[in-house]
Structures are given as C-alpha cells and as structure tokens.
Amino acid sequence: MKYDFDRKVDRKQTNDMKWHSEAVASYLHREIPEEMIPMWLADTDFACAPVIVEALERRVKKEIFGYCAPMKSFYQAVNYWQKMRFGWDVKAEWITYLPSVVAGINIAVRTFTEEGDGVIIQQPVYDPFATIVKNDNRKVVNNGLVIRDGRFAMNLEELEMLAACPENKMLVLCSPHNPTGRVWTKEELTAVAEICLKHNVMIVSDEIHGDIIYEGHRQYPILSLDERYEQNFIHLTAPGKTFNVAGLKGSISIIPNKDIRDAFVKTQTAMSLDVKNTFGIEAVIAAYSPEGAEWARQEVAYMQSNVDFLEEFVKENMPGASMIRPEGTFLGWLDLSGLGLGDEEIFKRVVLEAAVICVPGPWFGPGGEEHLRINVGCPRSMLKEAMERIRSVLYR
Incomplete structure (x- = not known):
C-alpha cells in the first residue's frame, strides 16, 4: 500500500494544541494571528498510520476503559522493533512503560543525582532538558556543540574535562539531536560512552527521534554498542514522533541493570x-509491527524529500541564511545570523507578521542565537507556503 502524505488533515477540528492560536499564544507569551501556519510543536501533520487507527477502533469497541497494564504482546512489540530496526535484543524485564520521554528524564535526574549536582547537556538542545535540571535544583552544565567540517559535532575534549568533575553526575544525550538533526556515528557514541564510564557519569539517552533517519546515516542505540553500557546507562524512546501519537502517552524506558531499573521505578x-x-499501550503494539514499519519507511522517505525542498529553497531564495542539512528527525535548524536582524526582529517578522510559528533558537540555549527550528513533518504544500511567507518578511 502506498500512503498519501500530501493529504491535509484539518486539525482545527480537534483539540490539538499545535493548531489553536490560544495554545500557541500561551506558549510564546504573544498574541498569535489566526491564519498561522504552525511549524513549532514537534509532532507531524500526517494522518496517523492506518494500523494504529484500526487498533484503536477495535479497542474502543470493547466498551470499557479501566486501568490497564502492558501484557506479553506489548513487550514482544518493543523487542521486535528494537531487533528489526537496530539489531538489539531487548529483554522484556528491561522495559518500563512511561507517559513520556521527558518524564523519564525527570525521573532519572531525581533518582540518580542530588540537589546541586551537575547534569551535562549539549546545547543548543531540546529546551526541556535545561528546564528539568533547573526545576530539580540541579546545575546545568553545557557541553556545547561545535561545527566541524560543515557538521555539528560533540566537543569530546571538553566533555572529558566536565565528566572528570566529581559533581557532574549525569549526561542527558539527545540522539538523534534536536534541533540540529545530527545522527551520531558509532564512533562518536562509543567515545562518549567510554568517557562517561571512565568518570562514573550516567548517560540518559533520549532516542525518541531514532526511527527518523535519512539515507546515508544509521541510528545506534548507545546501550546496544557494548554490554558494559547496558549495565550503566538508560535508554528512553517512544513511537510518539515517528507515528504522531504523543498524545496517547505511550513511551518506554529500557534499563538492563536491575538495580538501576528498580531505583528508577521506585521514583516513577x-x-x-x-x-x-x-x-497508549495499543498504539505501541500497533506501531511496532511490520505494517507500522512499512508506513514509517514511506513517511521517512517523504520527509527526506521535504528536507531536499527546504535545503534547496534556502539556497536559492534566502541569501545570508543557511541550514546544515539534518541527517535525521523532522526538524530543520535555520541559521539566519547572516541577515543581521537579531533574535527579536526575526521573531517579530516570522512569527508575528508572517504567522509562521517556529521555535526561536535561543530557547535551545547557547548556540541557538538567530536560529529558528522549523518542522518539516507536514504536507509539502504546507511547508512551501510557510517558506514563502518567511522569505517575504525577511527580505522585504
């Protein structure tokens, strides 16, 4: 079956916050035009995979919705997916059901660090990382990304120094990286893991975008690379980004070490x-299936063509702007620093005048200045209209 990713779904008829100006205004603390094009929240605008819709319809017809728990089919689905996608054999007892990956990070920070401890993050990075650390009264320690040979890269030399500080107890890794779209190589991940093992720094790896990988790149779950990593680190994932089911609150932690897992679950x-x-349970089972895999394959191919369009549009129509091509995720990281406008003017023109709702770069921390994160997980016509609007206000 060929799936239609050009079809628009009217999300204004739902309570999806991405498409309601009141929700956007609350998020951005500004009044937002009704005719907005929302490219901010990291969910896609494609109709959900039929295999998931059908599974939910079957569950609705059972007419009762009491407390539920994952059964054998849930654990089999997670194992199937990890083995099929990444060659990683995940045991059922390693798996814990979570409401979200962000919740999993919060649980880990509270369990394995104490107030005042340092938690290393790699900014510019998904803004809840820093928010969680601060709200839990821990210290944000930034191991900022650098650009080498035209690609975002981790500063491993600095990471070694930061990990050697006894007060820095954890690294929250974003793999693939949000917002830059970097897909870390096996060599990079191994280097990070070895540094953290050497200095007894726990890695909590957010791999929620791990299924959205473009041609020429490969996702490696960091725990899968060495049995020693399985005994020291935590893997967090979900079908939420790939299958656009974040609202069903079905996420997963994979923690092979029983002592770490028991402590994690106790805090949870x-x-x-x-x-x-x-x-959420039904969605995970349906998504992590052969039918789900084929739908995801076609979706990723479509989004890769959207990345092609975005890259070409920026090159041909936006002098002074640039984008390092994402290797995964459905996020474009637009660098507008060459326009000399400054963050406030960029926000004013793009978000308030053009009504294209992108996430301002500074929200991702140092390194995000004069950038915008734009979501390409949408029908091409929507992406094209958004970019035409952006171009018109930036070059008026």
Whole structure:
C-alpha cells in the first residue's frame, strides 16, 4: 500500500494544541494571528498510520476503559522493533512503560543525582532538558556543540574535562539531536560512552527521534554498542514522533541493570507517573509491527524529500541564511545570523507578521542565537507556503 502524505488533515477540528492560536499564544507569551501556519510543536501533520487507527477502533469497541497494564504482546512489540530496526535484543524485564520521554528524564535526574549536582547537556538542545535540571535544583552544565567540517559535532575534549568533575553526575544525550538533526556515528557514541564510564557519569539517552533517519546515516542505540553500557546507562524512546501519537502517552524506558531499573521505578511510582494509558499501550503494539514499519519507511522517505525542498529553497531564495542539512528527525535548524536582524526582529517578522510559528533558537540555549527550528513533518504544500511567507518578511 502506498500512503498519501500530501493529504491535509484539518486539525482545527480537534483539540490539538499545535493548531489553536490560544495554545500557541500561551506558549510564546504573544498574541498569535489566526491564519498561522504552525511549524513549532514537534509532532507531524500526517494522518496517523492506518494500523494504529484500526487498533484503536477495535479497542474502543470493547466498551470499557479501566486501568490497564502492558501484557506479553506489548513487550514482544518493543523487542521486535528494537531487533528489526537496530539489531538489539531487548529483554522484556528491561522495559518500563512511561507517559513520556521527558518524564523519564525527570525521573532519572531525581533518582540518580542530588540537589546541586551537575547534569551535562549539549546545547543548543531540546529546551526541556535545561528546564528539568533547573526545576530539580540541579546545575546545568553545557557541553556545547561545535561545527566541524560543515557538521555539528560533540566537543569530546571538553566533555572529558566536565565528566572528570566529581559533581557532574549525569549526561542527558539527545540522539538523534534536536534541533540540529545530527545522527551520531558509532564512533562518536562509543567515545562518549567510554568517557562517561571512565568518570562514573550516567548517560540518559533520549532516542525518541531514532526511527527518523535519512539515507546515508544509521541510528545506534548507545546501550546496544557494548554490554558494559547496558549495565550503566538508560535508554528512553517512544513511537510518539515517528507515528504522531504523543498524545496517547505511550513511551518506554529500557534499563538492563536491575538495580538501576528498580531505583528508577521506585521514583516513577513516588511521582505518580506509573499509571498506564489504555490507548497508549495499543498504539505501541500497533506501531511496532511490520505494517507500522512499512508506513514509517514511506513517511521517512517523504520527509527526506521535504528536507531536499527546504535545503534547496534556502539556497536559492534566502541569501545570508543557511541550514546544515539534518541527517535525521523532522526538524530543520535555520541559521539566519547572516541577515543581521537579531533574535527579536526575526521573531517579530516570522512569527508575528508572517504567522509562521517556529521555535526561536535561543530557547535551545547557547548556540541557538538567530536560529529558528522549523518542522518539516507536514504536507509539502504546507511547508512551501510557510517558506514563502518567511522569505517575504525577511527580505522585504
């Protein structure tokens, strides 16, 4: 079956916050035009995979929605997916159901660090990383990305120094990286893991975009690279980004070390984050199937063509602007520093005048200045209209 990713779904008829100006205004603390094109929230605008829709319809017809728990089919689906996609044989007892990957990061920070400890993140990075660390009264320690040979890269020399500080207890890794779209190589991930093992720094790896990888690149779950890593680190993932089911609150932690897993689950329970979502369980099982895999393959191919369009559009129509091509994720990281406008003027023109809702670069921390994150997980016509609007206000 060939799936239609050009078809537009009217999300204004739902309570999806991405498409409601009131929700956007609350998020950005500004009044937002009704005729906006929302390219901000990291979900896609494609109709959900039919295999998931059908599974949810079957579950609705059972007419009762009490408390649920993952059963054998859930664990088999997670194992199937990890083995099929990444060659990683994940045991059922390693798996814990979570409401979200962000919740998993919060649980890990609270469990394995203490107030005042340093948590290393690699900015510019998904802004909840820093927010969680600050809200938990830990210290944000930035191991900022650098650009080498036209690609974003980790500063491993600095990471070694930061990891050697006894007060820095954890690294929250974004793999693939949001917002830059870097897909880390096996060699890079091994280097990071060895540094953290050497200095007893726990890695919590957010791999929620790990299924969205473009040609020429490969995703490696960091825990899968060495049995020693399985005993020291935490893997977090979900079908939410790939299949656009984030609202069903079905995410996963994979923690092979029983002592680490037991401590993690103890905090999860104390935070009342252990209740499972009836439909989230069904969505995971349906997504992590051969039918889900084929749908995801076609979706990623479509989004790669959107990346091609975006890259070409910026080169041909936006002098002074640039974009390092993403290797994965459905996110474009636009560098507008060559326009000399400054962050406030960029925000004013793009978000308030053009009504294209992108996430301002500074929200991702140092290195995000005069950048915008734009979501390419949408029908091509929507992406084209958004870029035409952006061009018109930046070069008026």
